[in-house]
Amino acid sequence: MWTIYFLIVLSIILGIGAWLFFMWAVKSGQYDDAERPKHRMLEDDTKTD
Numbered sequence: 001m002w003t004i005y006f007l008i009v010l011s012i013i014l015g016i017g018a019w020l021f022f023m024w025a026v027k028s029g030q031y032d033d034a035e036r037p038k039h040r041m042l043e044d045d046t047k048t049d
Contacts, residue, residue, distance in 0.1 A: 025031065
């Protein structure tokens with residue numbers, strides 16, 4: 001029975017850790033501009049000839 005309690009506590013700890021990591025990513029600006037990076041590879045077309 002202690003295994004179930006251990007797994008419940010472990011899942012709560014992992015959930016809180018994932019939530020804190022997500023909040024850190026949002027506050028550090030990881031999701032500010034979701035559109036720009038996929039268009040940036042098209043704009044870096046420089047000619048080296």
